[in-house]
Amino acid sequence: MIFTLTGAHPSRRLPKNYTLIYEIVQASGIGRHLTPAQIYAKALKRRPGIGLATVYRGLERLRALGLVSEVYAQRSGAATYEPTGPRHAHFRCSRCGAIEDVDYAIPARTINALAARHRFAIESERVTFEGRCAACGNSKL
Incomplete structure (x- = not known):
């Protein structure tokens, strides 16, 4: 099932699971950097059947669309995500x-x-x- 994203990007159409991932990151707010594991844990509460691979694919798609920003800390080797906002x-x-x-x-x-x-x-x-x-x-x- 595909839903139209509302808000800043009303023309974006995303699968239901990706919309959920976007909503979780968006709700965290700018400055709150969530790991994929944290996003997955929140997503599981709302959609028990979602897989971790879906979260990773969703984050990559959302990043490519400019809806979320990836923060990669070189030494830690881990990426975190936040809503795209002011530079x-x-x-x-x-x-x-x-x-x-x-x-x-x-x-x-x-x-x-x-x-x-x-x-x-x-x-x-x-x-x-x-x-x-x-x-x-x-x-x-």
Whole structure:
């Protein structure tokens, strides 16, 4: 069964399970980074027959459509997801793994200059800072 997504993207048509995944990520809000396992656990409560592979496929489709953003922390090897929203960066704590949103965006003129200089067609940007969060900042390794 296919449903039309309402809200910011009314023309998007998605399978029922993908719509559920979108609703879960959207309800979490920007700045709340959910892992596929967390999304799966929430989805199971609403649709007991859903599979983990469906969640992964749904997240990939939603990301490709620009409905969710994937935050990949290189050292942890894990991806998290949040609703697509205003441009921002992320900070990942190298000690505890916490991910926080940072009010930061590369100016469009900088991106355009970089694209022109290297003849790139830049489609998106992801900025992740790494270091120690305030809670881990003074503790020893």
